[in-house]
Amino acid sequence: MKKSLLDFLLEGRFVSGEKLASNLGISRAAVWKKVNSLRKYGYKIKSIKNKGYRLVSRPDIPFPEEIKTGFNPKIIGREIHYFKEINSTNLCAKKLANESTKEGTVVIADIQLSGRGRKDRTWSSPLGGLWFSIVLYPKLPPERGMLVTMTASVAVAQAIKEITGLNPNIKWPNDVILYKKKVCGVLTEMEAEMDRINYSIIGIGINVNNEIEEGLHDIAISLKSIVGNHISRVKLLKSMLKHLDENYVKLVAKDYKTIRELWFSFADIIGKKIQVNDEKEDISGVVIDVDESGCLILETDKGQVRIVSGDMSFL
Amino acid sequence: MKKSLLDFLLEGRFVSGEKLASNLGISRAAVWKKVNSLRKYGYKIKSIKNKGYRLVSRPDIPFPEEIKTGFNPKIIGREIHYFKEINSTNLCAKKLANESTKEGTVVIADIQLSGRGRKDRTWSSPLGGLWFSIVLYPKLPPERGMLVTMTASVAVAQAIKEITGLNPNIKWPNDVILYKKKVCGVLTEMEAEMDRINYSIIGIGINVNNEIEEGLHDIAISLKSIVGNHISRVKLLKSMLKHLDENYVKLVAKDYKTIRELWFSFADIIGKKIQVNDEKEDISGVVIDVDESGCLILETDKGQVRIVSGDMSFL
Numbered sequence: 261m262k263k264s265l266l267d268f269l270l271e272g273r274f275v276s277g278e279k280l281a282s283n284l285g286i287s288r289a290a291v292w293k294k295v296n297s298l299r300k301y302g303y304k305i306k307s308i309k310n311k312g313y314r315l316v317s318r319p320d321i322p323f324p325e326e327i328k329t330g331f332n333p334k335i336i337g338r339e340i341h342y343f344k345e346i347n348s349t350n351l352c353a354k355k356l357a358n359e360s361t362k363e364g365t366v367v368i369a370d371i372q373l374s375g376r377g378r379k380d381r382t383w384s385s386p387l388g389g390l391w392f393s394i395v396l397y398p399k400l401p402p403e404r405g406m407l408v409t410m411t412a413s414v415a416v417a418q419a420i421k422e423i424t425g426l427n428p429n430i431k432w433p434n435d436v437i438l439y440k441k442k443v444c445g446v447l448t449e450m451e452a453e454m455d456r457i458n459y460s461i462i463g464i465g466i467n468v469n470n471e472i473e474e475g476l477h478d479i480a481i482s483l484k485s486i487v488g489n490h491i492s493r494v495k496l497l498k499s500m501l502k503h504l505d506e507n508y509v510k511l512v513a514k515d516y517k518t519i520r521e522l523w524f525s526f527a528d529i530i531g532k533k534i535q536v537n538d539e540k541e542d543i544s545g546v547v548i549d550v551d552e553s554g555c556l557i558l559e560t561d562k563g564q565v566r567i568v569s570g571d572m573s574f575l
Numbered sequence: 576m577k578k579s580l581l582d583f584l585l586e587g588r589f590v591s592g593e594k595l596a597s598n599l600g601i602s603r604a605a606v607w608k609k610v611n612s613l614r615k616y617g618y619k620i621k622s623i624k625n626k627g628y629r630l631v632s633r634p635d636i637p638f639p640e641e642i643k644t645g646f647n648p649k650i651i652g653r654e655i656h657y658f659k660e661i662n663s664t665n666l667c668a669k670k671l672a673n674e675s676t677k678e679g680t681v682v683i684a685d686i687q688l689s690g691r692g693r694k695d696r697t698w699s700s701p702l703g704g705l706w707f708s709i710v711l712y713p714k715l716p717p718e719r720g721m722l723v724t725m726t727a728s729v730a731v732a733q734a735i736k737e738i739t740g741l742n743p744n745i746k747w748p749n750d751v752i753l754y755k756k757k758v759c760g761v762l763t764e765m766e767a768e769m770d771r772i773n774y775s776i777i778g779i780g781i782n783v784n785n786e787i788e789e790g791l792h793d794i795a796i797s798l799k800s801i802v803g804n805h806i807s808r809v810k811l812l813k814s815m816l817k818h819l820d821e822n823y824v825k826l827v828a829k830d831y832k833t834i835r836e837l838w839f840s841f842a843d844i845i846g847k848k849i850q851v852n853d854e855k856e857d858i859s860g861v862v863i864d865v866d867e868s869g870c871l872i873l874e875t876d877k878g879q880v881r882i883v884s885g886d887m888s889f890l
Contacts, residue, residue, distance in 0.1 A: 379770055401854060402720055402765070403870070403883035409769060433769070448769045450717070453762065454724060454748070455694055455884045514855050539716060540829050553883065555718070568868065569716035569770045 264325040265294045269305065269315040276312035320469075322368050322390070326494045327501065335364040336394060336505040343369040348376060350449060350463040353393035357451075357459040361395055364508075366501065368392035375465065377445050388470030389482075390493050393463045394504070398512055402452035405460065406554035406568075409434050409448040410523050411511045412462045415504035416444045417526040420466075422503075423496045424487050430526040432572050433554055436466075441481035443467050464500075468493050516552040523550070534558075538570040579640040580609045584620065584630040591627035635784075637683050637705070641809045642816065650679040651709060651820040658684040663691060665764060665778040668708035672766075672774040676710055679823075681816065683707035690780065692760050703785030704797075705808050708778045709819070713827055717767035720775065721869035721883075724749050724763040725838050726826050727777045730819035731759045732841040735781075737818075738811045739802050745841040747887050748869055751781075756796035758782050779815075783808050831867040838865070849873070853885040 268275060268283045281288045295305050295313055302319030318326070324340035331337065339362045346352055346369035353367045369392070372385030385391045398408055413434040420428045420436065420443065428444075429437045436444035447463040467482040468491050483491045510518050524530075527550070535544040536556065545560035556567040583590060583598045596603045610620050610628060617634030633641070639655035646652065654677045661667055661684035668682045684707070687700030700706045713723055728749035735743045735751065735758065743759075744752045751759035762778040782797040783806050798806045825833050839845075842865070850859040851871065858880060860873035871882040 378768065401884035402717055402767070403868070405717055405767070406769065446769075449767070449773075451764070451766045452717070452720070453693065453764050454721065458764075551881070553718070553881075566866070566868075568718035 264328075265291070265298065266318075266325045267329055269313060271315045271317075274306075274308065274311040274314045278312075280313065320490070320493050321370065322392075322494055322497050327366075327498055331498055331502065333364065333501065333505040334509055336508060337364055337366050337501040338362055339365040341365070341367045343367070345369060345371045345373060347374045348372055348463075349391055349393035350376065350447060350461050353395050353461045353463070354449065354459075357395045357397075357461060363395065363397045364505070365395040366392055367395075368497070376447060376463075377465070378447055383445065383447070383465050384473040384476065385465060386470050386473075388484075388493075389468050390464070390466040390497055392497065393461055396460045396462065396508070398457050398460055400457055400512070400514070401455055402450065402457055403553050404516070405448065405450050405452070405457060406433055407516060407519060407552070408450075408457070408460050408511065409446050409462060410554050411507045411519050412446055412448075412464060412504060413444070414519070414522045414526060415500050415507055416446075416464060416466060418503040419496055419500035420444075420483065422499050424483055424491060426483070426486065428526060429528060430523060432527065432529060432550065432556055436526075438481060438483075438486055441479055443481055443483060466496070466500075468496060520550065520552055533575040534572050535575055536567055536570040536572040538567045543567070544575060579643075580606070580613065581633075581640045582644055584628060586630045586632075589621075589623065589626040589629045593627075595628065635805070635808050636685065637707075637809050637812050642681075642813055646813055646817065648679065648816065648820040649824055651823055652679055652681050652816040653677055654680040656680070656682045658682070660684060660686045660688060662689045663687055663778075664706055664708035665691065665762060665776050668710050668776045668778070669764065669774075672710045672712075672776060678710065678712045679820075680710040681707055682710075683812070691762060691778075692780070693762055698760065698762070698780050699788040699791065700780060701785050701788075703799075703808075704783050705779070705781040705812055707812065708776055711775045711777060711823070713772050713775055715772055715827070715829070716770055717765065717772055718868050719831075720763065720765050720767070720772060721748055722831060722834060722867070723765075723772070723775050723826065724761050724777060725869050726822045726834050727761055727763075727779060727819060728759070729834070729837045729841060730815050730822055731761075731779060731781060733818040733837075734811055734815035735759075735798065737814050739798055739806060741798070741801065743841060744843060745838060747842065747844060747865065747871055751841075753796060753798075753801055756794055758796055758798060781811070781815075783811060835865065835867055848890040849887050850890055851882050851885040851887040853882045858882065859890060 268280050277288045277291050280291045304316035306314045306316050349367040349369050372391045375383035375385035377383040413430050416436050417428045431437050434446045435442050444466045450460040451458045469484040472480045529547045532547050545558035548559050549557040558565045583595050592603045592606050595606045619631035621629045621631050664682045664684050687706045690698035690700035692698040728745050731751050732743045746752050749761045750757050759781045765775040766773045784799040787795045844862050848861050860875035863874050864872040873880045
């Protein structure tokens with residue numbers, strides 16, 4: 261991977277302009293230019309004559325350079341596109357997928373102007389959250405589409421646990437929940453033939469440091485409001501991509517069993533009485549399984565029912 | 576629906592130019608022009624001064640005007656595009672879907688230059704067969720994608736039965752079979768979100784009067800070679816679209832039970848010992864069910880297995 265200035269700047273001590281220039285294979289004047297452009301993005305960089313440059317602080321913005329530092333993924337995050345503002349990261353990712361971008365390409369934006377959730381619901385995406393989409397070509401039958409999404413939810417839960425120490429829950433199929441409120445939602449879009457998914461776009465929204473929109477406080481919560489202080493979006497995203505990279509390799513190797521077990525390690529659902537508005541009507545019953553396609557198996561008054569889609573709530 | 580000259584021309588007796596002109600709301604000179612352009616397409620039309628025009632014979636070409644005559648569908652075939660030659664009807668249908676064409680739009684071609692089957696296999700599409708695609712917006716979860724395809728297979732089987740008197744079989748999931756050889760294949764492509772199919776393109780190829788390509792005689796067969804004479808492609812297509820129109824209305828009303836029963840009426844599979852190369856490996860077992868997502872339920876040595884995709888053969 262191409263190294264950038266951030267790979268060589270150090271927090272805590274000075275690095276000479278000469279050394280930076282030789283590491284990057286550019287002139288000292290070019291180093292100076294790069295330092296100034298980083299400053300424009302909010303990086304504080306001290307410079308002293310004859311000592312060189314010292315990184316004082318970095319903004320918590322998920323720049324590709326920040327994510328890529330010390331991260332060598334097999335698939336997820338090999339290519340990253342960052343936008344200050346975008347209509348929707350899913351739309352952009354879809355466009356890239358149609359242009360056959362590298363598998364695992366990530367599109368991330370500080371603000372989504374028209375973020376969307378499942379079922380055409382709007383998804384509030386102000387500054388401070390993590391709003392990103394990932395392009396995948398899973399070569400699995402479309403019946404496994406839900407499992408692709410669940411793999412992403414698991415990676416989000418793993419990352420939240422790793423970075424904050426909190427223990428999130430996954431609500432079927434893929435909301436990540438803390439204190440019974442949503443910290444993360446996932447919107448998957450796919451193009452498929454009968455036997456094979458051509459591409460799958462996983463759109464992920466995590467409420468990190470952002471304010472929760474008026475009227476949504478009963479159902480949504482931010483990590484910052486739980487932990488009590490600012491969470492590094494860069495660290496959280498990096499952790500998520502790292503976990504997804506590990507899980508996704510297992511998924512495409514058709515190790516559905518492991519993915520299902522990982523999912524169950526965050527989803528306390530077996531034996532629970534729930535209600536779900538499936539395609540046709542409200543159904544309630546006791547969860548007896550979630551199968552390898554990600555579908556809910558419910559024991560109801562009328563016998564066993566397999567739920568392929570819907571919104572669920574615990575009774 | 577807009578009437579065309581073919582709606583008013585009669586086989587067997589003359590219709591005056593004056594009457595045709597008034598029925599169509601055009602001049603007699605314009606009628607003459609239309610008659611000549613039909614002749615170019617292979618329609619034999621006799622014209623005698625003071626008597627008018629008489630349709631002697633029509634070519635068996637699935638022109639929109641031919642299909643639309645006497646056909647008032649709810650959804651399927653309200654819009655029809657005919658091509659003498661095309662790269663692939665599915666590609667064209669996909670393009671129309673992305674432009675939000677009317678649901679049920681049919682794209683048909685006499686010849687496909689690069690027809691494709693499942694798993695990127697080529698699909699031979701010479702003159703004489705029926706090669707067409709249908710644009711659907713089923714508003715069902717993607718888990719029901721296979722059922723959409725099965726609904727189309729059923730309509731093909733119904734049409735073949737109605738027009739030829741033959742009794743075709745459906746081989747899971749959707750090949751239509753006569754004398755153990757393929758008369759029809761279906762290739763479905765879809766774009767979906769997790770909860771909902773955005774569009775589904777059903778590509779259908781029926782071996783009607785076409786020659787079977789060298790090397791495929793062991794696995795493919797044409798209706799003409801079975802019946803012994805030319806089959807009207809226009810009648811067959813019209814019948815298929817009519818049946819699909821009926822079945823599809825039930826499908827989108829989520830009457831999966833009826834679709835499944837219709838499918839079973841052509842698929843003699845329960846209790847049969849089969850082998851299927853599913854996603855991971857070859858599996859053999861006895862079919863105990865096909866569920867409401869269209870998946871095979873097999874009883875195997877290792878217990879019950881649900882097959883979501885694969886090629887099957889009877890043992």
